[in-house]
Amino acid sequence: MTLTKLTLSEARAGLLSRQFSVRELVQAYLDSIKSLNPTLNAYITLCPPENILRTADIADTRYKSKENGLLEGLPIGIKDIFCTRGIRSTAASRMLSDFIPSYESTVTERLLKEGALFLGKTNMDEFAMGSSTTHSYFEPTINPWQSKDDLDKKFVAGGSSGGSAVAVSAELAIAAIGSDTGGSIRQPASYCGIVGLKPTYGRCSRFGMIAYASSLDQAGPMTRSVADAALMLEIMAGEDPRDSTCSTRSVPRFSNSYEKSVKGLRVGIPREYRNEGISSEVNALWNKGIEWLKDEGCEIVDISLPHTRYGLPCYYIIAPAEASSNLARYDGIRFGFRQDAPILDELYEKTRAEGFGAEVRRRILIGTYVLSAGYYDAYYLKAQKVRTLIRQDFEDAFKNVDVILTPTAPTAAFELGSHNDDPIQMYLNDIFTVPASLAGVPALSVPAGLDQSGLPLGMQIIGRHFDEETVLSVGSVLEKAASFPYCPPPLCTMYRRVST
């Protein structure tokens, strides 16, 4: 048995039945990280192996004494956007390259409380701004999947939670958490062939999660199965008095309810998503997904989300606007990177010019512009109105259907370096994920197939506010039908190179 191939749920069962120890499981991951992380660059910071093993031994004693938590000893990767006490938390930025928080984010605290074992902090686009995990101060993350046509080509992991996606896909973590603002969990999950869930806005606390766009940011699980995602969400979610935008609703036992029957569910297919940007393979997979759901007794309904086309421009106004303000605190005064200067304004300018990467600077500039006097009404205010219309689209649609099925991204992972000079092309990757973010509804990406060159493709299931249960249940059906191989085939040249 290759321990690193087990899903979280399988490994839990193995640990509970004492088929293997936490130490064995964790050691397998440490070996895997040691051999592959230098190539894939999934982690920015690795926790010291001796600490990990010590924690693993404690976890083993807990299993023996039956005091184990739900995630006891399970080795997990944490996106570096979550502040973790005593572990460097950088948001992949030079600005925070030496920042070690004295506090723990609510989400990671809840994982720790259930005994989760953190392997390290995963790579991302700086401050979660990007769709490729190439905009990292710590170098890009590489997708473990490769084109069977050209084994020398490198593909992006997607982003911004690319490090987490790669860690889960390449067996460098049994599961991971990410954050999703406009698709940052779902799109890399799709590119790397794993499950990624963006919960309803407000389902998980944002406390201790470094803010990009506060009204959109949401933490979520990235896993090798829908079951794993359900269990992770169940632990991560729930009321938190430290975040006023966090919902006080009770959290269902997702791990019990993620396999509800989907028979008779009405599945909406938004016609506006069938646009030109979508590859024929993605289109074909979408149709396959529709057939799978029909086979399970779902009713397929043609629906309209008329304001879909305004989603991207709306997102690229609101998110940068909030970011321009959220990132103002990185001024070199109290923590983080500082470039000294004799005058305060100069200190700000130098610190922020050198501390932030190009994409972050671009979005701060866009955000500052759209909030400026004289432009506010035309951009920010208009975008807020459009956001209301997009949300209304979903509310209208959900009067008629229970979930919506779309592709997660218009294409499979693109080649590393291919969109470097064209931010707009890069932004188009988010076209199917952004509307659900703007509406605040939950959305799940499930790997559903491969394109012709052998790269993974994901399908997206969007549900009603706080109805992750139905979303997971539909995801479960697709997962079974697709019987997708979560881990990439180990024939990649890259693998061979490093493993020899």
Add this chain to the structure above:
Amino acid sequence: MTYIIEGKTGSWEIVVGLEVHAQVISDSKLFSGSPTTFGAEPNTQVSLIDAAFPGMLPVLNRACVAQAIRTGLGLNAQINLQSRFDRKNYFYADLPQGYQISQFEHPIVGKGCITIELADGQTREIGITRLHLEQDAGKLLHDQDPSLSFVDLNRAGIALMEIVSEPDIRSPEEAGAYLRKLRQILRYLGTCDGNMEEGSLRADVNVSVRKAGEAFRTRCEIKNVNSIRFVMQAIEAEALRQVDVWENGQTVEQETRLFDPSRGETRAMRSKEDAHDYRYFPDPDLLPLVLEREWVDALKATLPELPDAKRSRFQAEYGITSYDAGVLVAEQAVADYYETVARERDGKLATAWVTGDLFAALNKTGSTIEDSPVKAEMLGRMLDLITDGTINGKIAKEVFEVMFETGDSPDTIIEHKGLRQVTDTGVIETAITTVLEKHADKVEEYRNGKEKLFGFFVGQVMKETQGKANPALVNDALKARLNNS
């Protein structure tokens, strides 16, 4: 009483509006649990939220909201059941988040008004435009090091109420009266201590001038004036400057200015061109603030009696003048003291003693009413002793002095010093006999028509009884004896 500046080209009227920043009395800050104690060691009252660490989020403090509502109610203002927090974005080293959380478009309190009273007894209504909640900034310390500046974030995040007046103020005197009245109301409500020296009350002053009947001309804003006297001086200086500018054919530019009290003048701080673009937008970390009507009503029910109402009631209940009532309600502690003394007693007598002997004694010793050695109950007891004839007014003054010195009760003092009033007519008659015999010549003059000598005889009799004789009895007995022979 119109305030007019006579210029070369005619008469000018001044137009003033005030923006007052009042620090909210609360145990913790507006969006964090940090304490708000004044004068603590630098950076000892700072949480990760106040210092804007990554991933930190604001959580609204209910107690501060209650204080803002109470203040709004005290200003006869509309309470907005829906309001919202916005971010005001700018960079400064004392502003950790890079933005101040404030209320821009939708403040918690809307229009209200304050009635002010001027020296001539006239009253005027000054409109309140709005009141909103916002965070205070930290403080830069430039005097700790020759080349470095330090940042103290103790104040960062403390709740402020910004109270904006309409441009209804027409003279420095009115501005002073407005600030005093506002401070008085805040203190009564217990929502701000009104301490301008410690910076818990600060004023930005908007000043413009115009000729009679004109629309408003360009205004200048004088920032952060920290005493009522300086506010009045700043308005006068700025108005004179503006008249001068206009009359020299120039134009007043909209700008932010500072008042220099030592030179008695304002000077430009930054012009409109350098003005910040604050890029206000709704704070996505906070939900809209929605108040329940019931809560507002419950807060209203617990409001204390405010100065205007108290003043009217004092006049009606204790039969005292408007002026005296005004003096007595100026501070809540004085009003409370007075009421303890006056309740079920002679209100006028109580007023005379509180505003007379007590105030004089407090002034002389530099103490406040709170630490007066003569407690209200004791003074009340002394008034009882006057009313029931145990002592007379003159002796009372002596008793009061001892009370103020020793803190002893009036009964003890009277007993100890044997000051009980003589009402024994026999003793009084004897004293009268002595006096009349001693001053037989004066008696003669009196009986020949020099009636104003009567006072002299009273004085002599009082002297004979060491001031303890009941003056009314002395009067009656003297009259009888002098007119009866």
